[in-house]
Amino acid sequence: MIERGSALPSVPTKLVNADGIADTTTTDVLGQGLVVLFTVPGAFTPTCHVNHLPGFLANEAKLRTAGVTRIVCASVNDHHVMKAWAENTGALGHIDFLADGNGAMAKAFGLQLDLTVAGMGPRFARSAVLIRDGVVQDVFVEDGPGVGASGAPAILMALEAANS
Incomplete structure (x- = not known):
């Protein structure tokens, strides 16, 4: 698993954002500035759709105030599903999406x-x-169902602690 202090692996992926869909790599998307990447088991799945993504969308302004330059969501879904999810939730243009179709x-x-x-x-x-x-500052992995350690409020607290 990636860990604090490690460089990100460069993996081909598809970026879904307000500009459309583009072939890219993880280092191109995640390698500059302060980035929050959150990963979910699946677009439109209950917890991801109702709890995880909405928390980041609702806290976008606070994350940006804390210095975050890019918010990115990744899932093992194809780019068509990720685009539909971004549009359906109103996140397109606020959060970028990485479609990791093959995992x-x-x-x-x-x-x-x-x-x-x-x-x-x-x-x-x-x-x-x-x-x-491009260097991992911290990793928060849920150890059970639901959103806690990897949710936007927890990330905001981690950013606040790191900045104090």
Whole structure:
């Protein structure tokens, strides 16, 4: 798993943002500035759709005030699903999305979760990562169901602690 002080692995992915859909790499998207990356098991899945993504959208201004230059959500979904989710939630233009259709990013980051028993296959574990100029500052991985350690309020508290 990626850990504090490690450089991000460069993995091909698709970026979904207000400009459209583009082929890119994780280092191109996450490698500059202070970035909050949060990963979810699936777009439109109940906890991700109702709790995790909305928390980051609602706290966008506070995150930016705390110095965050980019908020990015990644999921093992294709770029069409990620675009539809971004549009459906009103997050397009506020949060950027990485579509990890084959799970290569989840695997390279060591944040893969096997949900085969639930019929979903390999996915991202629910997590959040603070990244500064391509170097991991902190990793928050949920150890159970729900959103706690990887939610926007917890990330805001971590940023506040780091800045004090």
